[in-house]
Amino acid sequence: MISIFIIFAIFILFNINKLTxxxxxxxxxxxxxxxxxxxxxxxxxxxxxxxxxxEILFT
Structure with a gap:
């Protein structure tokens, strides 16, 4: 679960930096x-x- 979320987070940060x-x-x-x-x-x-x-962890 955590590895999927880390990959997702890196993808999000990369795209946000491109948009910035x-x-x-x-x-x-x-x-x-x-x-x-x-x-x-x-x-x-x-x-x-x-x-x-x-939030995902505790729901």
């Missing part, structure tokens, strides 16, 4: 601010994935 890259290009976010945008989005998605795993 296109967002930065489309909105013309300066190079200096891009790492902050990526860090914020990755932390929020990681929190979402962890809480989803905990």
């Amino acid at each position: 890259t296109s967002l930065c290009l489309q909105k013309e976010i300066p190079e200096e601010k891009q790492p902050k945008v990526f860090r914020t989005i990755n932390v929020l998605i990681t929190i979402l994935l962890i809480t989803s795993y905990i």
Whole structure:
């Protein structure tokens, strides 16, 4: 169960990072601010994935 969820989480994070890259290009976010945008989005998605795993684990 955990291995399937880890593969799923890596797939989700990879796709979210691709979408974030296109967002930065489309909105013309300066190079200096891009790492902050990526860090914020990755932390929020990681929190979402962890809480989803905990919810699946306890139901």
